[in-house]
Amino acid sequence: MSAESHGTKAIIAALFANIGIAVTKFIAYLLTQSSSMLAESIHSVADSGNQLLLLLGGKRAKRAATPEHPFGFGRDRYIYAFIVSIVLFTVGGLFALYEAYHKWGHAGGITSWQWVPVTVLVVAIVLESISFRTAIRESNLVRGTTDWVTFVRRARAPELPVILLEDLGALLGLVFALFGVGMTLITGNGRWDALGTALIGILLVTIAVILALETKSLLLGESATPENLKAIEAAIVAGPEVERIIHMKTLHLGPDELLVAAKIAVNARERADEVATGINAVEARIREAVPIARVIYLEPDIYDAQKAAQAS
Incomplete structure (x- = not known):
């Protein structure tokens, strides 16, 4: 309930x-x-x-x-x-x-x-x-x-x-x-x-x-609760589709509706259709872990450790 x-x-x-x-x-x-x-x-x-x-x-x-x-x-x-x-x-x-x-x-x-x-x-x-x-x-x-x-x-x-x-x-x-x-x-x-x-x-x-x-x-506008944030992060990296989360933001659109936007690192050798299939699988895991995550935007990218170090 x-x-x-x-x-x-x-x-x-x-x-x-x-x-x-x-x-x-x-x-x-x-x-x-x-x-x-x-x-x-x-x-x-x-x-x-x-x-x-x-x-x-x-x-x-x-x-x-x-x-x-x-x-x-x-x-x-x-x-x-x-x-x-x-x-x-x-x-x-x-x-x-x-x-x-x-x-x-x-x-x-x-x-x-x-x-x-x-x-x-x-x-x-x-x-x-x-x-x-x-x-x-x-x-x-x-x-x-x-x-x-x-x-x-x-x-x-x-x-x-x-x-x-x-x-x-x-x-x-x-x-x-x-x-x-x-x-x-x-x-x-x-x-x-x-x-x-x-x-x-x-x-x-x-x-x-x-x-x-x-x-x-x-x-x-407040982000997801710490418990939901941990559950979403765990759901994203739980499968082989995602190498890591580059960055992620969440926002409550209402008490029972959460927006999730994340840039995720995928394998550079995967084809576009494989990336799309992997993203669908990740979205399904997120919704299962946190049912109020109803609006999800995942952006695939290639992780560059050197660029990430310079940005930080």
Whole structure:
């Protein structure tokens, strides 16, 4: 099963969780006028919109190649993931910081429906934990033995890292909101509520910046993972057709589509038809070793050791 299908499951789980949580948070805000509840309401609305954007990006990426876009639309998934980071930064993070600033200057305690925000936040933490667990489970099926930081930084499919960071941010945001609301109820001082809102804003801005940097790298074009590079190199030189790899470059056209371009050294005494047959065999080995290597360009050449030494 591809990383896309695992990512879709995590997106759908997060979407349903966030829609329900957003409604309950907003009702709690209307009853209590808590700035932490308002910030968390907007946060959940932004997350719900982000999940819809990721689903839309996945759908648009499946469009067939056209003469104007001969390599297809796989990078649409990167574009929509980048938009997600912008939405999280502006709608989620900056709004929370503004609301914290506003609340700090007009601090007031929570005087009515005091049990509502605590109840809503506790229930939301449970629901977000379920969503986060789904994201972790689906990510574990893809990341293998890679540690979490490396997985987020090196994943070529953007959906799972985005959902992981969003769910983590949502859980931490709920904890900050519970802290702000709880201290406000205990002390009667609304500035605790403002502090919790500020912490939510700082958290969301930080996550948005991380997502933006990672998806920017994907948009610029990243090579195959080190594991796939080794597998491709081994597949090229596994048979008698190739003496050595002179140089090779790879590029992700999308999360599940890889371009491989290599100049390979062949036997100078082989006929053109033998070289062509050998190249076909090498391409077949590459696709067997790395199925996402769908676009392969191999250029045969004669290796000149003296020229190679001068070039290096």
